[in-house]
Amino acid sequence: MASVLGMLEEREAAAQVRVEGLREEVAWLTEVLEDAEIELDRRVIAREELVEALTVSAAESTAVAEAGAERETTSSPVPGSTVPPGRDGLPVTVLAPDHQRLLGVLEEGRPAGRGPLKAREIAVELGLETMPEKVEGVRSKARRLAERGWLVQESSGMCSTGRRPVPDAGPSA
Secondary structure, three states: OHHHHHHHHHHHHHHHHHHHHHHHHHHHHHHHHHHHHHHHHHHHHHHHHHHHHHHHHHHHHHHHHHHHHHHHHOOOOOOOOOOOOOOOOOOHHHOOHHHHHHHHHHHHHOOOOOOOEOHHHHHHHOOOOOOHHHHHHHHHHHHHHHHOOOEEEOOOOOEEEOOOOOOOOOOOO
C-alpha cells in the first residue's frame, strides 16, 4: 500500500509544480496583455487626434477658400465688427458669424415650442463650455443684438427672436 500512496504523492507533487508553472505563465501573460492594451489605447488616441486635426485643417482650408470667394463677390462681416441696426429686409448675413449662430440657435428653438432662452442655454446650444466667461460673452452678444433690434431681450435677461424697431443709433462695438 505504501507504493500506491507514494505514487499518489508523486502525482500530486507533479500537479502542484504544473499549477505553479501555469500561475507564473498567467501572471506573465497578464502583464503582457496590460502592456498591449496600453499600446492599443495610445494608438487609438493618436489616430483619433490625427483625424480630428485633419478635419479641423480641412474645415479651415474650406472656410478660407469660401471666405476668399465671398470677398470677391461681397464684403462679409468679420468677428468684432459693429452690429448694424436690424430692419425689415436686412439679411442676417450682414452680421458677424458668431452673431449669426446665436440668432440661429434662437430661431431653431422657436418652432420646437421653446420660449426665450437664457445666455447659459444659448451657450450650451452653441457647443460652448458653460464657464462664466463663455456665458458672459454670449450674454454680451445677445444684449448687443437686442439693442440693435435683431432680437428681443426680456427684463429677466432671457432672449428670443423677433425684431423690434430701434431708433437709428451710432455704431455698437
